[in-house]
Amino acid sequence: MFTFNDTARLQESELIAALKAGRESAFRMLVEMHQGKVYNTALAIVQQSEEAEDIAQEVFVEVYQTIGQFREEARLTTWLYRITTTKALAHLRKRKAQKRFSLLTSLFGVNNEVLHDPPDFQHPGVSLEQQEEMGTLFKAINRLADSQKVAFVLHYVEEQSHREIAEVMQVTVSAVESLLHRAKQNLRKQLTPFYQERKTP
Incomplete structure (x- = not known):
């Protein structure tokens, strides 16, 4: 049984x-x-x-x-x-x-709350000290193209290998590597001003 x-x-x-x-x-x-x-x-x-x-x-x-x-x-x-x-x-x-x-x-109304991003995104495992930084990161991730977003999340959040991601997305390993490279480039462009601002006394 x-x-x-x-x-x-x-x-x-x-x-x-x-x-x-x-x-x-x-x-x-x-x-x-x-x-x-x-x-x-x-x-x-x-x-x-x-x-x-x-x-x-x-x-x-x-x-x-x-x-x-x-x-x-x-x-x-x-x-x-x-x-x-x-x-x-x-x-x-x-x-x-x-x-x-x-x-x-x-267009002619006064309540446009639905148009705003959620103010309080929190992901499991993120400490209180990291919430501002991680909130900014995840907002940047949200602006990535869908394929870049999936590859980035699976690799850096779920810790999947390039080969495992390729199987999930049904693409080649080299395509995954390219997606991750472009995702990191796009995130760097978005996040550089944030980190520069934090370093400014």
Whole structure:
């Protein structure tokens, strides 16, 4: 009999087989193992905690519904990152579309709060002393092109290797290296004034 406690010793292939068999204990284990990574990845991209929670829930619902279609050509974690980044970027595009619509419909209004960036983005693991610096960094990350943003978040936030990122994004390793290089260049341009200002007495 397959139980939740037994799953702790399962290899990935066994876990996938159990998921495809529809065993709820396997699904509970999958969520417990990966919910932190999924949430943190989504949060680093959308930068709103409630939205990241929604995305994480959507990711696991999709996994539950489509696990039968998973062909195991990539690792399970790679598949999860791919779904997470795709959904996070879709949420960003939807939010931007809503902002444009709000701008058009509120040109003559007085309340434009929806047009402003969230004032208080915080990511897990960031100390109080680092919040101003990290808030500025994540605002800069938010301005990157989508592909640069995904590569940067996966490498520097989730500590994925270039090869792992290439699998998630379905591009070559050299393409990932190029994306990271351009992301760092763009971030340097954006952040240089901030750090110069902090150094000024």
